[in-house]
Amino acid sequence: MVSFKPSVLLEIDAAADTTRLYKVIADQTKEIVDLASVNEALRTEIRVLKGIVEGKVLTAPFGRKNE
Numbered sequence: 001m002v003s004f005k006p007s008v009l010l011e012i013d014a015a016a017d018t019t020r021l022y023k024v025i026a027d028q029t030k031e032i033v034d035l036a037s038v039n040e041a042l043r044t045e046i047r048v049l050k051g052i053v054e055g056k057v058l059t060a061p062f063g064r065k066n067e
Helices: 006-053
Strands: none
Touching: none
């Protein structure tokens, strides 16, 4: 039978917890970057739409069939 000292078991648990926390941090960082990208795209779209409303941006049927 193999016996471990309690301190060794605690170190193993701490290492597993640390690894798991690093993975959570990496996942959350990726999600934040993705959300920031979406946020910037939406901000750009809002600026374009405001420009259209204010008459500062010209719209035309680029790439669309003329009706």
